[in-house]
Structure formats: structure tokens, C-alpha cells
Amino acid sequence: MEPLRKGEHEGFRDFVNALDSRYEIPDTTILKKKLLPEYYENVKQKLVTALSKAEHVSVTTDLWTSIANEGILSVTCHFFHNEKLIAPLLEVVKMEGSHNAENIASMLDATLSKWDIRSKCEAITTDNAQTMINAAAKLHIRHIPCFAHTLNLTMSTLASDKLRAIQRELNKPELKVIQEVPTR
Structure with missing residues (x-):
């Protein structure tokens, strides 16, 4: 999950050389223009074949x-x-x-x-x-409907209701649960 240009960094090249001095790291352009497209096409053809049999x-x-x-x-x-x-x-x-x-x-x-x-x-x-x-x-x-999504919505609602009930019981201001996703 590193950027393609990682192979251009001197420290990475030294690391790879220490592992196997015979290995040559492919040029970023070769990776982008040749190796990755070839790999993609190979995987895609296997997938097309598998899908045709499904x-x-x-x-x-x-x-x-x-x-x-x-x-x-x-x-x-x-x-x-x-x-x-x-x-x-x-x-x-x-x-x-x-x-x-x-x-x-x-x-x-x-x-x-x-x-x-x-x-x-x-x-x-x-x-x-x-x-x-x-x-x-x-x-x-x-x-x-996605079961995990439905369960999450249900549990979020129940948890929020429970939080409000406890806050009321303790005479505390009603605070809301902070969502991990900014759009929710």
C-alpha cells in the first residue's frame, strides 16, 4: 500500500539491495505503463473466465x-x-x-x-x-438490506435512547454520541 515512487527512494533501494543485491527495482514508469497493466489484464481475464462459469x-x-x-x-x-x-x-x-x-x-x-x-x-x-x-x-x-447496516442503525438508536435516559435520570445535560463519520 505504498506509492509507486517508493522504489525511487534511496533508503528503500538500499534496503532491497541488502536483502538481495541481484534484484533490480523496476522503474516507476515501467511499473505504471507495463507491469501493472499486464497484471491487471491477467487478473481480469481470470475473473472474466470465472464469471462466465458462474x-x-x-x-x-x-x-x-x-x-x-x-x-x-x-x-x-x-x-x-x-x-x-x-x-x-x-x-x-x-x-x-x-x-x-x-x-x-x-x-x-x-x-x-x-x-x-x-x-x-x-x-x-x-x-x-x-x-x-x-x-x-x-x-x-x-x-x-445489509444486515450489518440495519443492526448498526438499530444499536445506534437504542444506545442513544439509553444515553438520554441516563442523562435525564442523573439530571445532566443531554449530550449526543459523537459519530466516527463526519457525515453522520
């Missing part, structure tokens, strides 16, 4: 606003391959325009079609946002 898939998707105030949509696919459940991330894309059900459905449809799994998609799991529920309905794909 009878059924389901997807999870989420839409959020980045710190740069851009809509970001992710799509992860879930299916069995060689009797093993795998879950590759298919897309993380910037969502232009309104975050309404029509646009979300359109982007999901494009992703499912791009990977040739549209007809195999049995279910879409999302948070409980009405736009996500409506997007799944527009695609005529069964919507499954």
Missing part, C-alpha cells in the same frame, strides 16, 4: 460522498468458483449527476452488463436507503 451471482453496492464532495459508487460481486466463495470488487466509479434511483440503476446495469453478469444477478445487497431499494426494483433484481 450460474448465479449477487452484488453488493454502496454509494457515498467523498471528502472532495464527489459521489462514489462501488460494486462487488459474490459467487462460487471451484466450490469457493469469491467476492471481487468490479467497479469503483465517480457518479455524475443526481444520486437518484434511475441514475444508480443505470450505473449498476452498465457494470453488470460490462461484466456479462446481468442475467445471472439474483440479488443486490445495499444499505437501507430508499434510492438503493428503488434502484434494485428498477432493475427487477431482488433487494436484500
Whole structure:
């Protein structure tokens, strides 16, 4: 999870040289223009082959606003391959325009079609946002609400109610729970 230019740093080069003086760290340009694209294409072809053999898939998707105030949509696919459940991330894309059900459905449809799994998609799991529920309905794909999201909402509500009750009982000012996400 280091930047590609890490290989340009003298200390890192010395470290690698100490490990194996015969190894040459690839140039950043070669990494970006040749090695990573080749690796990506290799992995993508394996995924395309595995997806072509899958009878059924389901997807999870989420839409959020980045710190740069851009809509970001992710799509992860879930299916069995060689009797093993795998879950590759298919897309993380910037969502232009309104975050309404029509646009979300359109982007999901494009992703499912791009990977040739549209007809195999049995279910879409999302948070409980009405736009996500409506997007799944527009695609005529069964919507499954995310259990963890539902549980988190339920527990947050119960915990906040309990906190308020204790504060009232102790005649303390009612404070709110500090959320770990600035948008909540």
C-alpha cells in the first residue's frame, strides 16, 4: 500500500539491495505503463473466465460522498468458483449527476452488463436507503438490506435512547454520541 515512487527512494533501494543485491527495482514508469497493466489484464481475464462459469451471482453496492464532495459508487460481486466463495470488487466509479434511483440503476446495469453478469444477478445487497431499494426494483433484481447496516442503525438508536435516559435520570445535560463519520 505504498506509492509507486517508493522504489525511487534511496533508503528503500538500499534496503532491497541488502536483502538481495541481484534484484533490480523496476522503474516507476515501467511499473505504471507495463507491469501493472499486464497484471491487471491477467487478473481480469481470470475473473472474466470465472464469471462466465458462474450460474448465479449477487452484488453488493454502496454509494457515498467523498471528502472532495464527489459521489462514489462501488460494486462487488459474490459467487462460487471451484466450490469457493469469491467476492471481487468490479467497479469503483465517480457518479455524475443526481444520486437518484434511475441514475444508480443505470450505473449498476452498465457494470453488470460490462461484466456479462446481468442475467445471472439474483440479488443486490445495499444499505437501507430508499434510492438503493428503488434502484434494485428498477432493475427487477431482488433487494436484500445489509444486515450489518440495519443492526448498526438499530444499536445506534437504542444506545442513544439509553444515553438520554441516563442523562435525564442523573439530571445532566443531554449530550449526543459523537459519530466516527463526519457525515453522520
